[in-house]
Amino acid sequence: MKYYIGLDNGGTTTKAAIFDNTGRQLGCCSVATAALTPRPEFVERDMEEMWDANCQVVRGVLEQTGIAAQEVAGIGVCGHGKGLYLWGKDDRPARNGIISTDNRAYRYVERWKADGTEEKAFERSCQHLMNCQPVALLAWLKEHEPENYKNIKYVFECKDYIRFRLTGSARAEITDYSGAHFMNLKTGEYDPELLRLFGIEEMEGALPPLCRADEIAGYVTREAADRCGLKEGTPVVGGFFDINACAVASGVIYPDLICMIAGTWSINEYIRKEAVVDGRVQMNSLFALPQYYLIEESSATSAGNNEWFISQLLPEVKKEAKAAGKSVYEIVNEWVSEISPQTFVPVFLPFLMASNVHPNAKASFVGLNVSHTRKHMARSVYEGIAFCHRYHLEKLLATMEQEPRAIRLSGGAAKSAVWAQMFADVMKLPIETVEAEEAGALGCAIAAASATGAYASMEDAISHMTVVGRTIAPNQELADIYDRKYAVYKKTLTCLDGLWDEMQKLVELGEQA
Template sequence: MGLYIGLDIGTTSTKAFLYDEKGGIRGGSQQAYPLLVPEAGRAEQRPDELLDAVIEAIRGAMQDAGARADEISAVGISAAMHSVMAVDSEGKPLTPLITWADNRSLGQANDLRRNGEAGRLYRATGTPVHPMSPLTKLLWLRSREPELFKRAAKFISFKEYLLYRLFGRYAIDVSLASATGMLDLNTLDWNESALRLTGLSPERLGEIVPITERFSGMDRTLAGRMGLRPETPWIAGASDGALANVGVGALERGETAVTIGTSGAVRSFAEHPSTDIGGRTFCYAFEPDRWLIGGPTNNGGIALRWYLEKFVIGEGESADLKEKEALNRIMQLADSVPPGSEGLLFLPYLSGERAPYWNADARGTYFGATLHHGRAHFGRATMEGVLFAVRTVYDALTQHDVSNRSLLASGGFAKSETWTQMLADLSGTRVIVPDTYEASAFGAASVAMLADGAIGDLSEVKERIGILRTHEPDPQRFGTYERYYSLFKRVYDQLEPVFPEIAQLQRGTGVNHEDESEEGEAKHTVPEK
């Protein structure tokens, strides 16, 4: 029985895990690196630093498992979405890796909205026009660095850079390509309007391949550093979001994955592509009969971490030493406050918001505070506010589909029984917490198993996933939350017209409010019980 490596290339670390064919973990390793934010709105990484992390993570996982090179059947790749970089004709980077968290293309995104192009692009590609998307980043780069833009041979994601260094091919899986804002949902080729806007030919972008594409003939030096044979096949894999759904078993209609790490996301697979009339959700390609529909929210565990750092951990105390103690205390305090935090609401938009509002100017707000409210109320309200934001995405996702049966929880929040029960009560839906460890990595390994013939369909992955616990919604609490949720949405609607004004004032002070968001990890660790 062979072993499969699930490689998960995230925002601040790369993880590699070895799985047997039954899904059991045999070993793993993680390598961290920084997200570089030298100024407001800018968020980059060094591509060769990520490449070194991939090599070290795989080498570490091999050593941890005590595995031999000839035991590895294949490597599957999961990677964060929306990154882009320029390379020259020899494959050398001309720019840093510009990540999803980089907001410097906000002006280009706004221009596309004003001239009506945004709606047409969304319907054609399934990607909402937003500074996260490589499309707007390319427009920004073309405007700001015209000579560099002309000189660049290719504009690629980090996964393409990795595959080029390992195998000499610039290839991007259809899942990641779909998240660029440039892949046509109908043809699964580069969209003509996107090419026209950016001034690029298809030759200056990567080769689009299916998620099961095999790569062989690895660079011998890099293979040796990882402890792998050059003949070991690598499988293209997909985005971290899509593979997280695979990793928790949310593969069929009626099964929705809720991931809350630093930020959050709500995602379901559908049999056919579908865009939202209001442009609230994304639609990304995956397999011919599986399309990923959903939306990311910027403010997940980062909001609770912010509350901890600003209002719970004492001045001068070590955040690392005190964090676990403070988190446990918040969970205990939250349990002492009734649902709705006795009339205290929190809009968690500390770093703007993506789905369903796609409003980079949205800001965090506590509403309804009185002299009666104390630390416990604010802690619970912060947790509830994150879940209210998640529910706005969930509602947009399920508005036209009433078949949803359950929510499958993953990410740091899934380790807290308090928070996952709160999600069940607030959504009125059963919440299942699978026992899957590192969902995106397991999803990547599962695609490798599919490509290698170890499984016949991804639906077989469910047989390899157990249930850690299940939460049923409490009808009385759900009724209470319905009233607060209605008010939560109305407060947002009332504040939406004034958010741009306060955001503009904040930008004038040089304060950075928009450098941390996304459905993977960012600069902070994820709260856990």
């Protein structure tokens, strides 16, 4: 029997899971992602610690399952998109990595939107600018850390850095780099004119050669094998931007399915044979299946907000649940179930890490009164995150050429029956959950199985290794109340829009104190 390891480097957790060729998960090992926040709006990772974490979880899952290194036929790596991981000319990390929830470069994006740079770039990249994209972060580094900028040998995305450490081969996988404003989506190649527009033309030589998700991009080196417990020479595939990996694991290979991922980021996407080039959606990128584009609406506004709510506002509940052998998530699900959808709960804006409406928008509970408890606030967190997904979904629906038959949901919300039902009710579409505990890692395993010859193609591997779970129909009786709540959510966004810049000035004043 041959097995496949998927490595998933997320914004909050680093995981390794191992699968057989039916997609059955045999084990998983994870460690918390150690995020550094040296200043407000800055979110970074120590790149050596990050590599150590990947080695740790690979060793852990092999030990946990008892699977021998020589039985691992292939490895795939996925990770968060955007952000920036730089390898220096001195053959070590050039600085800390920058995570996709970082917001330091927002002024560059504001300027490029105002002076027409974004419009010119869109003609080639087919995507709007985001504060956390590598081009904006590189422009910030060029101005604020010129010595680090001059030392750059390779510009990596998250998972491409880990693959480089595994193989010693610098490659740039297209699902990530086509969403980073480096590539012309019409040619499928790097575009020097894009770098010139952003004032970072010096980086052209630092962009690694492109590769596909299911292409063998290198082999595990002796050094990496010793660190990770792997066999030297094990194939490592290109891997994915994690939202592609989850789409693949969810079987989203048809244009009438929507993939929704409720993780750190609110990911909402579908595939299409032509890019949407009229500016109505945030992102077009190249999908893992080469005949398709991935049409994406996303922001760092999803279940990561619930993690903060539990950690910061329910610490004793979390501690008591652990002592009782229960999951704190089960307790919160019970709380949310106790509050009916018709009950007024505060409007929660899930903008703890970023926003999809204004670059400086902050998270908020609006409408709290003395009768509200933490149970009401828990429901408001669930609702606010669902409404933020709907805000993105409506933009996608306006560009779809056919009615969607369902949403394939993964991430934190998919593991909660009450939250998954809320998603169905708020979106007014059937929700199909996926039988995959670690969808991102499974997507990587599928690519590895395809690349190493276990299956004839990625589509063939998907058909054998993915399983759709339960289907949740929307409750039509709740359509009106959720529509009314969503309308209040959107009006709250409008009413507060003029506040955020003034609030940001206070944030910056505090930094200078």
